[in-house]
Amino acid sequence: GDSVTQMEGPVTLSEEAFLTINCTYTATGYPSLFWYVQYPGEGLQLLLKATKADDKGSNKGFEATYRKETTSFHLEKGSVQVSDSAVYFCARVSGNTPLVFGKGTRLSVIA
Amino acid sequence: DTAVSQTPKYLVTQMGNDKSIKCEQNLGHDTMYWYKQDSKKFLKIMFSYNNKELIINETVPNRFSPKSPDKAHLNLHINSLELGDSAVYFCASSQAGAGQETQYFGPGTRLLVL
Secondary structure, eight states: OOOEEEOOSOEEEETTOOEEEOEEEOOSSOOEEEEEEEOTTSOEEEEEEEOSTTOEEEETTEEEEOBTTTTBOOEEESSOOGGGOEEEEEEEEOTTOOOEEOOOEEEEEEO | OOSEEEEOSEEEEOTTOOEEEEEEEOSOOSEEEEEEEOTTOOEEEEEEEETTEEEEEOSOOTTEEEEEEETTEEEEEEOSOOGGGOEEEEEEEESSSSSSOOOEEOOOEEEEEO
């Protein structure tokens, strides 16, 4: 069935470090891909999305490119801040299937 | 102007009780969802309603019953609560069906069953 696999956390980085969180997805259908972020004690917020191959989603300095050839949608940020500490979820949806989430990656950024 | 709101935010109750969680969205969306997030942060869809009609019903115990009085509301009633029901429950909505549309999430209801 449809699935999303993302790197296990937790990930701990120093402020201004480069961030990559890997995400791969099953290639059935033509999925749209999403990154959601969950700050402590809050609900999920959409961070960015891409709806077709080679699209790049970007927001708040975060980027992810829809790579059909590697079925990947890795999240990157050039310089993380303490305020980026959160849990990040990769997700996919296609057709009438429900949104399928990865298991989440907890990021902690220390000053 | 909260887009997707849930009440209550916290719910602590005894095993065996019946409880309800309410969700409202003011985005004019057609589709609403309930998700369960366990202690390891894993998120799983439970139900989805489109224009008050149930369209997704995952393998959830029948103690859980969603009710949609209108397309802006999707409530979740849980009978005979069990310890394993302790989790965070998120409501979400989207413009169309479970397709390409972005889903907007509520703040969550933290349920603790003692």
